[in-house]
Amino acid sequence: MKLFTEEDVSRDALQGKTVAVLGYGSQGKAHAKNLRDSGYEVIIGARRGGPTAAIATDDGFEVMSFSAAATRAQVICMLMPDMAQPRVYTDIRECLEDGDALLFAHGFNIHFGAIEAPAGVDVIMVAPKSPGDLVRRQYAQGRGVPCLRAVHADASGEAAERALSYAHAIGGTRAGVLDTTFAEETETDLFGEQAVLCGGTSQLVIHGFETLVEAGYQPEAAYFECLHELKLIVDLLYEGGVDKMYEFISDTASYGDLVSGPRILDASVKERMQEVLAEIQDGSFARRWMDEYKDGSKNYKSMLAERREHPIEKVGRKLRDRMSWISRPKKPQKAA
Secondary structure, eight states, X not given: OOEEOGGGOOSOTTTTOEXXXXXXXXXXXHHHHHHHHTTOEEEEEOOTTOHHHHHHHHTTOEEEOHHHHHHHOSEEEEOSOGGGHHHHHHHHGGGXXXXXXXXXXXXXXXXXXXXXXXXXXXXXXXXXXXXXXXHXXXXXXXXXXXXXXXXXXXXXXXXXXXXXHHHHHTTHHHHOEEXXXXXXXXXXXXXXXXXXXXXXXHHHHHHHHHHHHHTTOOHHHHHIIIIITHHHHHHHHHHHHXXXXXXXXXXXXXXXXXXXXXXXXXXXXHHHHHHHHHHHHTTHHHHHHHHHHHTTSHHHHHHHHHHHTSHHHHHHHHHHTTOTTSOOOOOOOOOO
């Protein structure tokens, strides 16, 4: 495995180029600020009159329409949500010129064919492995978060160098940049979200909470055991892997982990994970999600609303209000 660091950036392949960041959400805001602080000319493409356009203006950026930004820049970064990208791309498609670079932070639309760039344009990806807020905070502190780099189309002959220079500019080479492909990044990212990080974890927490409550235990006690303390374990895993978790939890917890964990998440769970992965790989998940989005996201909104009204959320809101050390939550994100 080759991990690219600051020493591997022999030249600035983006020197003299204007960078257009299209979308000023979590990743867009972080990339734009880091790029500007690294000395690049950065302009913002945003929907006229939208809330992010006002925020970008307040942050000192020149803000214009998506098409105007794409026309003026030589590096065009598609950093709005996945499902908004195809619509925005129709606005900028004719603005792209030979020699431009079209950059993504996630490979979804390229890998599944929702966006097809012109032949003379580099198509590259720099995917930080963290939320945008952490990308910005780490950069501001002189550090960085790991990034993935991929090249889908190398029209200029220097697409890889351009991607590495971009990763360097947002702080990625401080932590390390790993080469991948659009397919690998997209499929592993979707799988991780669905099977482990979001879908798997939230469902495991909910099942645990329900099991205790149905057995007669207080919902508050169930919340503490199945959700609240999860952060303590995740922090240990994040800092030192499974080995550090075993080092810091009790022998009783370790023994329970070893004898009960495989009973809860047995081989059948892995089989269903393989089914989920197969649906990601063959594109059926992407097609289902695209169809859902085009149909107004009715099922998605219904499922999200139902999940947010689960008893664990009602109990959690009351308990978290008494936890002064927790940052107050922002307004829940609206469904796409």
